[in-house]
Amino acid sequence: MDACASDMHIHMVCEQEQRTQLCVHTPVPCDFPGRSPPVAKPRTSRKRPQTAVLLLTPLRLLFLPVVAFLVAFHQNKQLIGDRGLLPCRTYLQSVQRHFGGRVGWDALSYAPTVLWLLDWSHMDANLDALALLGLGISSFILVCGCANMVLMAALWVLYMSLVNVGQIWYSFGLGRLVAAPLEHVVHLRWPAPQLLQQDRKDEYVSFSKLDLISEIKGLEDRAERRHCIQEQLFGEHVPQGLIKIRGDRCWRDLTCMDFHYETQPVPNPVAYFLHRSPWWFHRFETLSNHFLELVVPFFIFLGRRMCIVHGALQVLFQVVLIISGNLSFLNWLTIVPSLACFDDATLGGLFPSGPGRLKDQVLKIQEEEARGPGAPRTRGRVARGMVNLALGVLVAWLSIPVVLNLLSPRQVMNSSFNPLRIVNTYGAFGSITRERTEVILQGTASANASAPDATWEDYEFKCKPGDLRRRPCLISPYHHRLDWLMWFAAFQTYEHNEWVIHLAGKLLANDAQALSLLARNPFEGRDPPRWVRGEHYRYKFSRPGGRHAAEGKWWIRRRLGPYFPPLSRQDLRGYFTSREWPYPEPE
DSSP, X not given: OGGGOOOTTOOXXXXXXXXXXXXXXXXXXXXXXXSOOOOOOOOSSOOOBOOOOOOOTHIIIIIHHHHHHHHHHHHHHHHHSTTSSSOHHHHHHHHHHHTTTOOSHHHHHHSOOGGGGSOGGGHXXXXXXXXXXXXXXXXXXXXXXXXXXXXXXXXXXXXHHHHTTOGGGGOSSTTHHHHHHHHHHHHSOOOOTTTTSGGGGGGXXXXXXXXXXXXXXGOOOOHHXXXXXXXXXXXXXXXXXXXXXHSOHHHHTTOTHHHHHHHSSSOXXXXXXXXXXXXXXXXXXXXXXXXXXXXXXXXXXXXXXXXHHHHHHHHHHHHHHHHHOOOTTHHHHHHHHHXXXXXXHHHGGGSOOSTTSHHHHHHHHHHHHHHSOOOOOOHHHHHHHHHXXXXXXXXXXXXXXXXXXXXXXXXXXXXXXXXXXXXXXXXXOSSOOSSEEEEEEEEEOOSOTTOTTOOOEEOEESSSSOSTTSOOOOOTTOOOHHHHHHHHHHTSOGGGOHHHHHHHHHXXXXXXXXXXXXXXXXXXTSOOOSEEEEEEEEEEEOOTTSHHHHTTOSEEEEEEEEEEEEEOTGGGHHHHHHTTOOOOOOO
16 A cells, blocks of 8 residues: 555565565575674564665656655646636635635645645645645765654645645645655654754664764664555555556556557656557567566565565566656656565675675674674654654554455556545556547637638647657656646547646636646737637557658647537636636736
């Protein structure tokens, strides 16, 4: 389940007493290969950690939150700001009205966000402040290589505050990034005032080489970490496999990959070539997907070797997905829990060896710890244990509807079962579209939109297909939210996506904020268009080496009809007023 994404402390820990490692059940000690194990005095009453810490989790904890808050800073004002496509102030006001006009517990629990406490008259500034604060904290962690409970709790609160007012822009499975920091908060130690004292560095979680050595002294081998990661790994993949088997028939007849590369939300250049793979290769891909999502997750319960096999296969699977499509940071997030399957003996070769190098320092610390006195059982340790137990029971209780959903033949995907999104259900591509359709927004300066000589010019988005000669983009793990939602809008109608009409109104005014989400404005440096319309096209990859490819075209397209009719600013005045959207004025 998502709440078990406790990646900041995925340390390969083994007990001196029982010689067990995270995801490892083997009688050999967890020292680096090629070195003699430390000689320890026998102990019968106290567990001692003995580990070579493999700090690979900065990928999740440091790099990805920076990307997530950077995306929020670049795009939130245009999407949910004061003059955004779906203003979050309007959303919060509707929530407030629904609960009797008061900002009480009901409203707070329905949409938990710190924006309830801020001045709504400057929502752009509020959104920028939340994004910049999150970007600053995550950048600090990345540069300094250290974090504690307060910092991770702050990141969780900040991102949750954005997700819960983000509406459809934050609605496609990215809540896992929110759930992970909560689990870090559960397991990280409380920050102590004596952080700079050598004997208290166990109170701080750090990632620099020097602090890495110190942290080994303070690690505890807690079984809940192992179980939490097992649950995370199992819960990441099995629901996705089930939603596919229960969903689109093409997953059962093994034909989904015939269409996926061309019809995925934002294809990349590799997808262009993979789409033309032989039919038998696409069948192999689909079978492999079922095997990796429905069979391989059980390997984590079958001992050390099978756990390593699970980790290798899942990392390879996610790398292939990253290479073959722009799926934001979802696949990057999915890689990290699988790293816990690789123990010290497997990854020891990644560390420098030789006298005084990292392996040598770790071994000396292990020897010192094996000979030294056991860690005292302080009131702080007892309190942390009680908090961990209480939160573990809470997560288990909140996971009941998630498990029931998993077992249900009417399984839903990309849903949360509580306002804080502590546990979630995720599943991608339960249905595969067979044809790719695109909404192309066009504008004209002609006074008469119906005139045969009216010249319609296309607007270009950052990444979604448009210009037939433009190479598909490669942006992962960055995420263009508007481009992604335009993919959904293309196989629905504008009545289901009223924000498309809002965007058209902003284009009629040459709104600079909205245009910053686009790659090309054909009316840049000119008067705004008099009319804007949406055209519906079917897009297909050109054939590599074929006639269209020789002309420099990556795509070929055929017009299906209008998506929405030509609109002028005057046509939209009543539409905007009824939805409490600011009426666009020409710039």
